[in-house]
Amino acid sequence: MLxxxxxxxxxxxxxxxxxxxAAWFGILTGLIEGAGLLLFKHINWQNWGPMTHVSHQIxxxxxxxxxxxxxxxxxxxxxxxxILGQSRAMRVMIFLFAGLAAYDWFTLTRRLWPVSxxxxxxxxxxxxxxxxxxHRAAAMRMWNRTLPWAAALLVLTFVTVQGGAWFREQYATxxxxxxxxxxxxxxxxxxxxxxxxxxxxYGYSRPTSPFIDSLASEGVLFENAIAAASxxxxxxxxxxxxxxxxxxxxxxxxxxxxxxxxxFSGYTTLGQALEQKGYRTGAFSGNRFYFTHxxxxxNAFLHFDDYFHSPKDAVLRTLYGxxxxxxxxxxxxxxxxxxxxxxxxxxxxWIDRDPRRPFxxxxxxxxxxxPYGPPAGIKLxxxxxxxxxxxxxxxxxxxxxxxxxxxxxxxxxMANNTLVIVASDHxxxxxxxxxxxxxxxxxxxxxxVPLIFWYPGHVPAAVRVTRPVSTTGIAxxxxxxVAPGLAEQFAGSPLSRLWESQTAAADWPFPIxxxxxNPFPKDKEKLADQIEPTSTTGWMKSLITPQYHLVxxxxxxxxxxxxxxxxxxxxxxxxxxxxxxxxxxxxAMLRMTTGGKAIPEWTRSIAGASPLHDGTTEIxxxxxxxxxxxxxxxxxxxxxxxxxxxxxxxPSSKLDPVIAVQDSHGILLNTCRNPGDDHLNSPAVPxxxxxxxxxxxxxxxxxxxxxxxxxxxxxxxxxxAPLEVYVHVLDLNPGVRGAKNYRLIVTGAS
Numbered sequence: 171m172l173x174x175x176x177x178x179x180x181x182x183x184x185x186x187x188x189x190x191x192a193a194w195f196g197i198l199t200g201l202i203e204g205a206g207l208l209l210f211k212h213i214n215w216q217n218w219g220p221m222t223h224v225s226h227q228i229x230x231x232x233x234x235x236x237x238x239x240x241x242x243x244x245x246x247x248x249x250x251x252x253i254l255g256q257s258r259a260m261r262v263m264i265f266l267f268a269g270l271a272a273y274d275w276f277t278l279t280r281r282l283w284p285v286s287x288x289x290x291x292x293x294x295x296x297x298x299x300x301x302x303x304x305h306r307a308a309a310m311r312m313w314n315r316t317l318p319w320a321a322a323l324l325v326l327t328f329v330t331v332q333g334g335a336w337f338r339e340q341y342a343t344x345x346x347x348x349x350x351x352x353x354x355x356x357x358x359x360x361x362x363x364x365x366x367x368x369x370x371x372y373g374y375s376r377p378t379s380p381f382i383d384s385l386a387s388e389g390v391l392f393e394n395a396i397a398a399a400s401x402x403x404x405x406x407x408x409x410x411x412x413x414x415x416x417x418x419x420x421x422x423x424x425x426x427x428x429x430x431x432x433x434f435s436g437y438t439t440l441g442q443a444l445e446q447k448g449y450r451t452g453a454f455s456g457n458r459f460y461f462t463h464x465x466x467x468x469n470a471f472l473h474f475d476d477y478f479h480s481p482k483d484a485v486l487r488t489l490y491g492x493x494x495x496x497x498x499x500x501x502x503x504x505x506x507x508x509x510x511x512x513x514x515x516x517x518x519x520w521i522d523r524d525p526r527r528p529f530x531x532x533x534x535x536x537x538x539x540x541p542y543g544p545p546a547g548i549k550l551x552x553x554x555x556x557x558x559x560x561x562x563x564x565x566x567x568x569x570x571x572x573x574x575x576x577x578x579x580x581x582x583x584m585a586n587n588t589l590v591i592v593a594s595d596h597x598x599x600x601x602x603x604x605x606x607x608x609x610x611x612x613x614x615x616x617x618x619v620p621l622i623f624w625y626p627g628h629v630p631a632a633v634r635v636t637r638p639v640s641t642t643g644i645a646x647x648x649x650x651x652v653a654p655g656l657a658e659q660f661a662g663s664p665l666s667r668l669w670e671s672q673t674a675a676a677d678w679p680f681p682i683x684x685x686x687x688n689p690f691p692k693d694k695e696k697l698a699d700q701i702e703p704t705s706t707t708g709w710m711k712s713l714i715t716p717q718y719h720l721v722x723x724x725x726x727x728x729x730x731x732x733x734x735x736x737x738x739x740x741x742x743x744x745x746x747x748x749x750x751x752x753x754x755x756x757x758a759m760l761r762m763t764t765g766g767k768a769i770p771e772w773t774r775s776i777a778g779a780s781p782l783h784d785g786t787t788e789i790x791x792x793x794x795x796x797x798x799x800x801x802x803x804x805x806x807x808x809x810x811x812x813x814x815x816x817x818x819x820x821p822s823s824k825l826d827p828v829i830a831v832q833d834s835h836g837i838l839l840n841t842c843r844n845p846g847d848d849h850l851n852s853p854a855v856p857x858x859x860x861x862x863x864x865x866x867x868x869x870x871x872x873x874x875x876x877x878x879x880x881x882x883x884x885x886x887x888x889x890x891a892p893l894e895v896y897v898h899v900l901d902l903n904p905g906v907r908g909a910k911n912y913r914l915i916v917t918g919a920s
Contacts, residue, residue: 196240200233269295349448365597395621401609412645412660456536727836772836795904807887824908831867
């Protein structure tokens with residue numbers, strides 16, 4: 171062999187050796203990473219929303235991505251060897267491999283600061299380098315001997331995960347019963363975050379939805395459809411099960427990897443019901459947080475497309491992909507956004523695999539969800555000057571892609587034999603009621619969603635139903651239209667009764683909505699807590715009649731709105747004489763419907779309230795979390811000042827208090843001065859009349875480090891007798907450990 175050939179052979183052998191080591195470390199790091207990402211997703215399940223989600227495909231995606239990263243490091247070290255020599259470059263490479271692997275594994279927990287992980291990784295790498303220097307020959311033999319096994323494990327993982335999923339779907343589809351001749355396809359489109367009053371078919375002035383409007387003109391539009399919850403998980407669960415959240419139980423994510431109760435309390439889903447009739451079932455979700463196979467929907471469909479829709483999506487769901495987005499300041503949750511065009515492609519690809527069988531496809535378009543706006547480069551129908559402009563533009567974007575999807579179905583001669591349902595899981599506040607999201611309350615703008623049925627020849631054209639209905643009725647309606655006689659599998663009458671009979675609306679059940687307590691608001695969501703009851707401080711339930719909207723709060727009583735004449739729900743009628751009667755009647759109805767589960771905290775606690783007089787009272791908390799009631803008498807024509815301090819009373823206190831003043835019915839008074847909302851900064855909504863006694867009697871002072879709350883109550887001099895009110899002290903952060911003692915100061919009481 172010539173010297174030049176020998177040199178090339180030597181260099182090639184050196185590069186091959188470096189790459190072999192990179193393969194060993196990369197595969198091992200990635201296999202442990204993939205398992206860890208799955209494991210810690212469930213361990214950290216209470217932080218489900220903000221985290222990046224993965225499914226079992228990560229078990230082979232992480233090793234493949236890490237393999238590429240480590241090979242890149244190996245190539246760099248190979249060139250370094252030409253300067254430092256092979257031995258030194260090898261030491262550098264082993265140090266980097268050990269450090270990268272250690273940082274990866276430490277970071278998986280999401281319990282340590284990145285700097286801490288980096289310091290620990292450097293320490294591990296240094297220790298491993300010393301071990302390698304002392305055992306180099308044995309280490310090299312071990313790595314060379316086990317590399318084929320590591321590679322075989324990676325291949326086996328890929329085959330098991332991908333092949334297993336493919337086989338399960340193919341096997342289940344092949345063993346479906348034969349569908350009835352002429353069975354229609356079913357397409358349910360859930361446009362996430364879409365409030366009805368921004369759809370032009372519902373009277374919105376801007377042409378946001380021309381194609382949806384055309385479907386409405388050829389089908390049935392429900393003018394007052396009500397979502398079962400104001401956020402995605404319970405609402406999607408209600409759509410596919412036909413059950414309310416108090417029934418299916420999916421009010422929040424729960425750790426489910428150790429088994430336990432079946433998803434949705436074991437209720438049959440629409441997909442499972444249609445599979446019994448020979449339908450292929452699939453879900454195609456742009457909401458990769460709460461409408462996913464691992465959020466409880468795993469067995470609801472034979473096929474589920476949620477994660478890993480592109481190579482970029484796959485890379486950014488790995489540990490180092492997430493770290494890259496963090497270091498570059500990008501919000502990977504939205505880099506990973508799956509747009510409507512991708513959802514369409516996934517659906518059509520799935521349809522084309524077996525066009526002979528009828529299908530149920532549930533789609534989630536996520537483009538209307540915040541942050542609002544269509545992707546860059548899309549031709550806009552109006553300039554994006556405001557948040558609402560961007561929100562509306564996203565609606566138009568989804569409308570365009572629904573039109574394209576229907577065009578593809580027509581091209582396949584499927585459209586006219588497809589029942590199409592357009593709906594939403596919930597609305598959006600867009601600044602109303604000092605809120606900018608959706609899952610903190612149950613106002614009309616959060617619950618009023620579009621609902622349209624289109625099925626030529628089977629659903630009448632240009633029909634508008636005014637009766638308030640729940641989106642829980644979708645499942646029974648689908649069964650009534652495609653498998654007559656089987657709608658009883660789902661609770662409630664099919665919505666089709668309302669367009670078939672004019673008398674059906676007379677005794678139609680009132681829609682119910684509910685959300686559980688969520689004491690972990692985002693920064694913008696915290697603003698509303700200063701001026702009104704939200705889910706931060708308790709669960710909320712609502713009932714909507716053809717005139718009234720009752721909203722119950724676990725700790726702060728009832729609110730009642732005439733939604734017909736007050737769509738913005740600015741005038742709470744619960745404190746009026748007629749309102750009290752209506753609240754009592756509707757509360758009893760809600761309690762009866764929900765099996766007694768709609769009993770607010772105040773109904774049990776006001777009766778046992780302790781009397782309170784002028785002066786300072788030290789409270790040593792015995793309840794966890796704190797939810798204490800006190801009875802105070804107020805003389806007409808006086809002002810009473812009530813202060814609660816979690817500081818200074820007893821030095822170990824961890825209480826962050828919320829203070830409220832309620833009447834004997836648990837309803838918040840509205841004759842207070844609340845310093846907490848007098849001068850709020852943007853984007854909060856400050857009090858229009860600061861220092862006036864016209865605020866809701868609720869205070870949560872959100873100033874950083876401030877654990878005090880203060881209210882001043884004015885009692886009219888026209889009252890004939892002393893007024894008895896109830897002071898409610900609540901723990902804003904029940905999850906914070908430690909003593910919750912506090913000082914209560916009352917000035918001006920009788």
